[in-house]
Amino acid sequence: MSEPIAVNLITGFLGVGKTTAIRHLLTHRPPDQRWAVLVNEFGEIGVDGALLEDTGVTVTEVPGGCVCCVSSQAFTVGLNRLIREQRPDRILIEPTGLGHPAQILATLEGPFYRQVLDVRATLTLLDARHLASSRHRAHPTWQDQIHLADVLVASKADLYSDTEHEAFAAFVATQQPAKTRAALVAHGRLNPAWLDLPRQPRQAAFPEAHAFLAAQSHDHDHPHGHAGAEHRDWLMLEGRGDAYLSIGWRIGADQRFDADRLETWLGGLNVDRIKGVLHTDQGWRAINRSDDGGGWQPAQTRNDSRLEIIHHAELDAAALDRALRACGGPPSK
Numbered sequence: 001m002s003e004p005i006a007v008n009l010i011t012g013f014l015g016v017g018k019t020t021a022i023r024h025l026l027t028h029r030p031p032d033q034r035w036a037v038l039v040n041e042f043g044e045i046g047v048d049g050a051l052l053e054d055t056g057v058t059v060t061e062v063p064g065g066c067v068c069c070v071s072s073q074a075f076t077v078g079l080n081r082l083i084r085e086q087r088p089d090r091i092l093i094e095p096t097g098l099g100h101p102a103q104i105l106a107t108l109e110g111p112f113y114r115q116v117l118d119v120r121a122t123l124t125l126l127d128a129r130h131l132a133s134s135r136h137r138a139h140p141t142w143q144d145q146i147h148l149a150d151v152l153v154a155s156k157a158d159l160y161s162d163t164e165h166e167a168f169a170a171f172v173a174t175q176q177p178a179k180t181r182a183a184l185v186a187h188g189r190l191n192p193a194w195l196d197l198p199r200q201p202r203q204a205a206f207p208e209a210h211a212f213l214a215a216q217s218h219d220h221d222h223p224h225g226h227a228g229a230e231h232r233d234w235l236m237l238e239g240r241g242d243a244y245l246s247i248g249w250r251i252g253a254d255q256r257f258d259a260d261r262l263e264t265w266l267g268g269l270n271v272d273r274i275k276g277v278l279h280t281d282q283g284w285r286a287i288n289r290s291d292d293g294g295g296w297q298p299a300q301t302r303n304d305s306r307l308e309i310i311h312h313a314e315l316d317a318a319a320l321d322r323a324l325r326a327c328g329g330p331p332s333k
């Protein structure tokens with residue numbers, strides 16, 4: 001029988017730097033090993049796969065909310081296919097930043113995968129600036145992700161003040177049981193050796209988190225749990241869950257946007273998260289913006305444009321769709 005496949009969860013709240021960290025870890029994979037990535041995105045469209053496209057590593061996407069409450073079947077189908085087709089030596093799993101990782105761990109460690117997977121340390125990224133934010137600290141998902149961490153990483157450490165460094169150290173000292181490792185990391189430069197640390201068994205500390213998410217994720221429960229306008233070359237999908245809202249588009253590549261107009265429009269939007277890869281009059285361009293800003297980068301040619309907007313309050317989908325169309329898309333019907 002072949003060796004079990006090493007698996008790690010790279011978890012943490014929305015926009016905290018998980019995909020950036022995975023990109024870094026992938027560049028440190030041993031040359032004789034095949035690694036694969038499974039991403040479960042909150043948004044219905046899925047952009048992280050496109051953002052990792054140039055790494056040369058196969059990325060399987062399971063879009064549409066938190067896999068635990070929602071599409072655990074989509075998750076296992078994606079995982080099984082990945083195992084069968086890729087036969088990887090290691091799988092890095094990025095659960096949605098608005099997801100509850102306990103159920104994923106329970107699935108991975110359950111009887112079905114016992115012979116196949118070797119679940120190692122869970123690496124949780126935390127933005128130490130959120131330690132002072134009651135909206136984050138009170139969020140059951142935020143708490144649960146940290147509780148399940150074996151390695152707790154304060155990400156984006158290049159942006160911290162001394163106070164935030166101290167707040168992280170004090171927070172780490174309160175953790176029970178103590179974390180296997182804790183570290184401040186800038187630009188996703190996680191130590192690849194952490195991936196081989198063992199996973200400490202931990203019960204989900206917050207059963208109420210699951211109940212909260214199940215209630216909040218109601219719209220995702222249904223296989224078509226989204227409102228959307230579907231045309232062949234212009235698909236818009238809305239998702240809702242965990243007290244957040246997402247609006248995403250998938251658009252045929254023959255649609256070319258005006259890069260300057262896109263930049264002005266998205267630059268003026270006051271939302272938690274924007275990410276996308278779009279075909280523009282200045283070529284393929286990627287945007288990945290969280291609280292800290294984050295600009296445009298050149299991207300590889302693809303066969304569709306993708307954009308996701310995520311926010312913790314209501315979004316006007318029709319107005320956003322009109323605004324995107326005004327950046328060079330077809331007029332609304």
Ligand SMILES: Nc1nc2c(ncn2[C@@H]2O[C@H](COP(=O)(O)OP(=O)(O)OP(=O)(O)O)[C@@H](O)[C@H]2O)c(=O)[nH]1
Pocket residue numbers: 012013014015016017018019020021048096097098155156157158159185186187188273288289290292293294295
């Ligand atoms: N300054 C700084 N920016 C970072 C760092 N890590 C990530 N970012 C930026 O933060 C934004 C979000 O990074 P991602 O890696 O996409 O975050 P994520 O956790 O995968 O986001 P979701 O999958 O949407 O939850 C991007 O604009 C990154 O460039 C860091 O260490 N320092």
Ligand SMILES: [Mg+2]
Pocket residue numbers: 018019020048094
């Ligand atoms: Mg990501």
